Amino acid sequence: MNLYYVNGQYRNQDELGYLMHDFSCSDYQKMVIEELRESVRKIKTREKEKQEMCELLEEFAKSERAQGRLEGILEGKCEGQREEKISLAVNMTKMGFSLETISQILNCSIDSVKELLSSIKV
Numbered sequence: 001m002n003l004y005y006v007n008g009q010y011r012n013q014d015e016l017g018y019l020m021h022d023f024s025c026s027d028y029q030k031m032v033i034e035e036l037r038e039s040v041r042k043i044k045t046r047e048k049e050k051q052e053m054c055e056l057l058e059e060f061a062k063s064e065r066a067q068g069r070l071e072g073i074l075e076g077k078c079e080g081q082r083e084e085k086i087s088l089a090v091n092m093t094k095m096g097f098s099l100e101t102i103s104q105i106l107n108c109s110i111d112s113v114k115e116l117l118s119s120i121k122v
Helices: 015-024 034-045 047-062 064-094 099-106 110-118
Strands: none
Touching (some): 047 064, 099 110
């Protein structure tokens, strides 16, 4: 399984920008992608589809598979955040920033910055 992170604030005039716009729309009528708009319209306006969707989501949320996926997503997110902090700490070190400044920017302790930097060769 591949996990991709996408900036939800992305709003360029391309397919990804339209998708991010549509995912954040609370009013399906303002959605740009016609197929998605139509699917959401059905779910939001037809009582039978609303009920089925609610039941499916509740069932999925209770399943072990969903719990495993959620744990995996959270684990991946934490690892991604750690890797990003490592990358930032390394770059700031190369630029001559002090450990104190790096810790303030990354919002963590100086010991945490030292730990991040020690996890790789600078």
